[in-house]
Amino acid sequence: MAKINSIDVYCKICKTWSQAPLFIRDTETFASMVASGNTTNCPKGHIINSNKENFRVRSDDGGFRGNDTF
Numbered sequence: 001m002a003k004i005n006s007i008d009v010y011c012k013i014c015k016t017w018s019q020a021p022l023f024i025r026d027t028e029t030f031a032s033m034v035a036s037g038n039t040t041n042c043p044k045g046h047i048i049n050s051n052k053e054n055f056r057v058r059s060d061d062g063g064f065r066g067n068d069t070f
């Protein structure tokens with residue numbers, strides 16, 4: 001488990017990053033969140049699936065960038 005410093009979510013429709021409306025502070029909680037099949041929204045209201053391929057995470061162990069955000 002590592003401390004999360006920021007979580008950004010990528011909207012494919014807007015083609016922009018925004019700060020994810022998530023209040024998660026460690027990688028373990030993030031992993032369980034993305035496994036739950038929830039959705040989140042970009043600032044313009046587009047629905048984004050909460051699977052980790054849509055997220056970019058910066059954490060104390062480095063973080064990652066999802067495959068669908070390139």
Ligand SMILES: [Zn+2]
Binds near residue numbers: 043044
């Ligand atoms: Zn959007």
